Amino acid sequence: xxDLNTIxxxxxxxxxxxxxxRRQALLKAAFTDDVSYRDPIMQGDGHNxxxxxxxxxxxxxxxxxxxxxxxxxxxxxxxxxxxxxxxQGADSVIEGTDIGVVENxxxxxxIGFLDKVPAQ
Numbered sequence: 001x002x003d004l005n006t007i008x009x010x011x012x013x014x015x016x017x018x019x020x021x022r023r024q025a026l027l028k029a030a031f032t033d034d035v036s037y038r039d040p041i042m043q044g045d046g047h048n049x050x051x052x053x054x055x056x057x058x059x060x061x062x063x064x065x066x067x068x069x070x071x072x073x074x075x076x077x078x079x080x081x082x083x084x085x086x087x088q089g090a091d092s093v094i095e096g097t098d099i100g101v102v103e104n105x106x107x108x109x110x111i112g113f114l115d116k117v118p119a120q
Contacts, residue, residue, distance in 0.1 A: 004072040007102060008081040011110075015054055015066045023051060032108045039096070039112030061094075063087055069095060077102050082115070093118055 010030035017023040027047040037044045037053065044053040058064075065088045072081035079100045084092035095116035101109040 004074055004079055004081070007079055007100075007105070007107065008068055008072040011081075011098070011100075011107060012066045012068055012083065014050075015057070017054075018058060020051070020055075023054065027051060030106060032103055032106050035107060035110070037110045037112070040114055057085075061085065064093070067092075074102075079107075092116070 007030070010026065014023060014026040014030045017026050024047065027050060031047065031050060034046060035050060037050055042053050042056070044050045064085050067084045069082040069084050069092075072079055074080055079102055080097065082095065082097045085094040085096075086092035093116075094114065096112055096114045098110050098112045100107045100111070
């Protein structure tokens, strides 16, 4: 398996990239072509589906940034890592944990869990 930190950092970089062309390159580096992403409120398949999800999150939370929380871990072809989302330099507003299946150093499947969400 590719280094777990690199896999998680590539994931975070793709979610933070606002330029569509640069994001596509990051998606290719971080995810297989047939990636599947699921969390409690959204889902997407393939690079285009994931790009649409990222675009939606960036529009809804303009100016927010993702960051890794703690250290990724995993075994076999599975990775688990936690993340924060919030304004840069401030406390996170949303936190989550993602579990992914890795294939040839890239994420093939991602299941996301929301650990902290703002009150509605």
